[in-house]
Amino acid sequence: MKSRVLVVDACCLLNLLATGREVELAIALGAVFVSSAQARAETRFLCGPPDPDDEEQRLTKTPVNLAPLLDAGRLDVRVLGEDAADALVHCANHLRDADASAVALAATLVVPLVSDDGKVQKVAHKLYPELVVLSTLQLVREAAGRAGIDGEPLRELAKNLHERGNFDPPRRDPERVWFEKLLRRPNDD
Amino acid sequence: MISSLQLGERLAAARKRRKLTQADFAAKLGVARTTVVAMEKGERRPTSGEMVRAAEILSLSMNELLREHGVVGDVAPRFRMGPVAGVETAEAAAAVERVRKMAVRYAELERLHGIERSVGRLGMLEMYRATAAGAKVDPRLSGREAALTVRSVLGLGDAPALGLDERFEVEAGVRIFQPQLGRSVAGLFLWSDELGPCIAVNRDHPHERRRWSLAHELGHFLRDREAGDIFPASGHTRSDPSEVFADAFAAEFLLPQNGISKQVADRQRANGGRFTPPDIVALAHVYEVSFEAMTRRLEELGAIPKGTFERLLAHRFRPKEAQEKLGLIRAKSPIATLPQRYVTLALQAYAEELISEGDLAEYLETDRVEARGVYRAACHQPVGNNGEILELSLGEDLLRFGGEAAQ
Numbered sequence: 001m002k003s004r005v006l007v008v009d010a011c012c013l014l015n016l017l018a019t020g021r022e023v024e025l026a027i028a029l030g031a032v033f034v035s036s037a038q039a040r041a042e043t044r045f046l047c048g049p050p051d052p053d054d055e056e057q058r059l060t061k062t063p064v065n066l067a068p069l070l071d072a073g074r075l076d077v078r079v080l081g082e083d084a085a086d087a088l089v090h091c092a093n094h095l096r097d098a099d100a101s102a103v104a105l106a107a108t109l110v111v112p113l114v115s116d117d118g119k120v121q122k123v124a125h126k127l128y129p130e131l132v133v134l135s136t137l138q139l140v141r142e143a144a145g146r147a148g149i150d151g152e153p154l155r156e157l158a159k160n161l162h163e164r165g166n167f168d169p170p171r172r173d174p175e176r177v178w179f180e181k182l183l184r185r186p187n188d189d
Numbered sequence: 190m191i192s193s194l195q196l197g198e199r200l201a202a203a204r205k206r207r208k209l210t211q212a213d214f215a216a217k218l219g220v221a222r223t224t225v226v227a228m229e230k231g232e233r234r235p236t237s238g239e240m241v242r243a244a245e246i247l248s249l250s251m252n253e254l255l256r257e258h259g260v261v262g263d264v265a266p267r268f269r270m271g272p273v274a275g276v277e278t279a280e281a282a283a284a285v286e287r288v289r290k291m292a293v294r295y296a297e298l299e300r301l302h303g304i305e306r307s308v309g310r311l312g313m314l315e316m317y318r319a320t321a322a323g324a325k326v327d328p329r330l331s332g333r334e335a336a337l338t339v340r341s342v343l344g345l346g347d348a349p350a351l352g353l354d355e356r357f358e359v360e361a362g363v364r365i366f367q368p369q370l371g372r373s374v375a376g377l378f379l380w381s382d383e384l385g386p387c388i389a390v391n392r393d394h395p396h397e398r399r400r401w402s403l404a405h406e407l408g409h410f411l412r413d414r415e416a417g418d419i420f421p422a423s424g425h426t427r428s429d430p431s432e433v434f435a436d437a438f439a440a441e442f443l444l445p446q447n448g449i450s451k452q453v454a455d456r457q458r459a460n461g462g463r464f465t466p467p468d469i470v471a472l473a474h475v476y477e478v479s480f481e482a483m484t485r486r487l488e489e490l491g492a493i494p495k496g497t498f499e500r501l502l503a504h505r506f507r508p509k510e511a512q513e514k515l516g517l518i519r520a521k522s523p524i525a526t527l528p529q530r531y532v533t534l535a536l537q538a539y540a541e542e543l544i545s546e547g548d549l550a551e552y553l554e555t556d557r558v559e560a561r562g563v564y565r566a567a568c569h570q571p572v573g574n575n576g577e578i579l580e581l582s583l584g585e586d587l588l589r590f591g592g593e594a595a596q
Contacts, residue, residue, distance in 0.1 A: 011546050014557060042547055044556050061558070085237040092240075092251035093190050096547045100252060118542035166561035168569075 004031040006139070009102035009115040010042040015136040017064050018046050018165025019157050021149075025140060026074035028147035033069065034109070036101035037079045040066075046164045062164075084108045094123045107131055114139060118170050136161075137175035158182040191257055194231030199254050201229040202261045203247040217246045258300040262293035264379045264417065275421035280371035284389070284419070288377060291366050291527065292387040294552055298534040301543045306362055306385050313342060314361045315386070319412040319434060328430040332437025335411045339442060347448030349476045354403070358528050363410065367392040367399065368526050376402030376420040378409045386410045391422070392524045397479040404442045408435030443478055444486040453492045464493065466506055467515055473508075474517040480508035526554065536567050540583035 006029075008016065013035055016022040026033060035043070048062035069075035080088055080101055087107050091100035099117065103124045106113035112132035115121055124133050140161070144154055161167045162183055169176040191199075204214050211229070215222040218239060227233035235243060244251045253259060264285070272278055299306070319335045326334075340346070343356065357363040363386045370377065370391040375398065380386050388410070390402040402420055409418040412434045420435075452475070456468045473483035484498040512518050525532075535552040538544045544552070550560040568581045 010557065042550075042557060045558050047558055047562070059562075061556070082238060085241050089237040089240050089251060089255070093255045093257075096252045096545060096551070097244075097250040098547050099545050117545045117547075119545040119548075122542055166558050166565060168561070168565055 004029060005109065005111045006031050006033055006134070007102055007106035007109065007111055007113045008033045008035055008039070009113065009117060009120055010035075010039040010098050011117045011120070012114040012136045013039065013043045014046065014064070015116060015161055015165050015167050016139075017043070017066070017069075018161045018167060019140065020160045020164070021157055023068050023072045023074055024147060024149075025143040026069065026072070028143040029139060031139075032074055032076055033114075034076045034078060034105060034111070036098070036105050037077055038098040038101045040077045042098045047166055048164075078105065080104060080108075090127060091123065094127070095120060099123075103127070103131075116167075116170060116173065118172070121172075135169070135173045135175065136167075137169055137173055137179050141175050141178060155182055191255060191259070192231065193234040196234065196254065197229040197231040199259065199261055200235075200243060200247070202263050203249055203254070204229075206263070207247055209246075214246065218242055258297050260293045260296040260300065260383055262289060262296060262381060262384045264289050264381045264384070273419045273421060275423060276373045276419055277371070280373050281377075281419050284368075284370040284374045284377055285379060285417075287368055287370075288366060288379060288387055288389040289384075291368065291389075292364050292379070292384045295364050295528075295531050295534075296384050298531060298538060298552065301538050302534060304534075312361065314339065314363075314411070317411055328434035329437045332408060332412075332434040333441040333446075335408065335434075336438045336441035336445070339407070339411070339438075340445060345445075347445050347451060349448070350404075350443055351477060355529065357407070358530055362386070363388060363407070364531075365390075365403065365528055366526060367524050369393055373422050374419060375422045376406050376418075378406040378414075378418040378420075380410070380414040380417065386414060392526060394422070395479070396519060397473070397477055397482065400443060400477055401439055401479070401482060404439035405435045407442070408438030411438065440486055440489070444476055444483065446490055449476075449486065449490060450492065453487070466501060467511055469493075470508055470511045470515060470517060474512070474515075474519075477519075480512075532563075536564055537583050539564060540568070 013033070016025065016033070019025065043064055043066075045061040046064055048060040050057040051060050066075060070077075084101075084104050087104035088097075088100055091103045091107075094100070095103065099115075099120045102115065103113060103120065106124070107128045112134050113120075113124055114134045114136060115124070116136050121133050124131050140157070144150065144157070149157065158179055161179075169179050173179075204211070209217075211225045212222045215225040218225065219242070220239070224233060228235055240251055240254070244254060247254075273281060317335070317338065319331050340350065343350070343353070354365050358365055364384070366387070366389040368389055368391075370389060370393075374391060375394060376388065376390040378386070378388050388403060388406040390399040390406070392399070394402065405420050406418060409416070409431065413431050416431070418431075418435070449472070452472055453464060453468075456472075457464050460468070469483050469487065470480060472487075473480045476483065478486075481498060484493070484501070487493045488495050488497055532553065535544070535549055538552075539546070539549040546557055546560060549564065550557045553560050553563055555563070568583050570581055
């Protein structure tokens with residue numbers, strides 16, 4: 001079966017890694033995530049547990065680990081070629097190179113772009129109105145449904161995304177309410 | 190999209206910063222020199238492939254070359270400073286470039302928000318030119334006069350000059366940064382038409398030293414802003430009129446003669462005519478300067494005999510221990526590299542989707558996840574005791590509440 005190709009920007013790649021279940025999600029979606037080399041370079045840290053010696057219990061930073069995704073063949077990091085130069089320059093008028101390269105890659109490959117960044121989404125819509133733009137939460141919800149992840153494991157995944165990725169969904173995210181509900185304990189309601 | 194002329198100017202500025210001739214740049218780009226000339230004049234826009242290669246050659250991102258709110262912020266032509274005694278040349282160059290970049294980003298953030306540099310309440314500081322007023326005057330005297338003028342504008346009277354960073358930022362448009370500047374640099378001042386006045390003080394230095402460096406650089410701003418300045422961490426020469434002016438300005442600005450004289454008289458009255466080392470420690474604490482700076486100023490003003498500082502050190506007087514015994518140790522507070530106004534502008538720009546998360550991280554000089562944390566901390570306000578969070582809209586213009594401009 002042909003894999004579903006999804007271009008992820010740095011913001012989304014970080015979020016997927018923060019879930020701690022990125023490979024499982026990719027498999028459930030039947031997807032290969034494609035990232036530009038520039039976006040990959042900006043995907044550097046997640047929040048780690050506090051240093052036990054730190055009196056203020058500040059969170060530490062943990063370097064990201066892409067090896068599980070790469071080893072599973074679920075992440076393809078690409079350097080944009082000459083064929084994408086026009087698109088790249090077109091996008092770089094409005095976006096930093098890491099973000100521009102993600103939009104240019106999606107536009108060149110004609111595949112959906114996954115981003116949670118308001119500015120990236122806005123520019124992508126403006127420059128490529130036909131481009132499908134998804135959010136990490138849309139992917140997570142779809143993948144969780146397919147893989148049968150629910151209840152406490154799903155809440156744990158959302159909590160990881162929120163805490164390890166410092167992630168708060170943008171106001172416009174269609175799955176924002178779903179995510180916020182997930183984060184609340186069952187007896188909070 | 191920026192014009193071909195703007196793009197050409199940015200290419201030329203970046204090429205010059207990299208110290209490449211047009212011929213060198215053309216060779217690396219694989220085009221004729223005349224093509225580079227045409228590009229820099231805005232007569233020929235680079236192709237996409239050339240843009241990608243040009244950015245690589247110039248060690249810039251394409252977005253830096255192309256973005257509408259981009260600022261060139263070249264200070265090099267004005268920064269005609271030769272080697273500075275006591276300062277490592279490479280360290281100085283790195284410090285200047287670091288501060289230039291921070292100032293460029295600051296100006297970009299203002300441009301993004303449509304803010305133009307304008308004369309604020311302290312705008313007269315920008316008009317004030319000590320050289321024009323007193324080219325033939327002893328720099329020590331004109332430095333003191335400038336300090337009196339600035340103190341008067343600030344309405345300080347004889348009081349200590351405290352917590353002024355924000356006032357200089359907001360009311361006088363001086364950009365003030367506190368980055369690490371290396372071992373040999375205490376502070377620096379740079380200026381350009383595009384960036385305005387920019388001061389950086391070394392965050393690795395104690396609070397009191399940073400205040401002195403800031404005041405010293407303000408002196409350069411008032412006297413010889415086009416020249417720029419690098420203030421060595423130690424052993425800088427004081428014979429140059431511009432340095433004498435800046436030191437005299439700093440001394441009178443931070444330690445005003447009238448205020449200090451009154452304080453000394455008050456203490457003598459209270460101590461039965463005596464004036465002791467702990468009195469100097471206490472005064473240094475009040476004025477937020479180092480023990481050495483206060484002692485030397487008191488010597489200069491004739492309040493204590495010349496050579497007192499050396500004599501006290503020879504007698505193993507330890508100012509730190511005295512501070513501890515007198516309970517005058519200043520609580521350590523976090524040092525912000527970037528001005529609060531800068532950080533607020535960056536967070537608002539992100540909230541308004543004028544910049545991306547990656548941009549925010551770059552503006553805040555951090556990585557994406559930490560930038561998210563800073564944003565969350567700025568706009569999430571705990572309410573009550575049940576963990577409820579109020580989300581503030583950082584981009585909301587309260588003057589336009591309800592869609593109508595406030596009168």
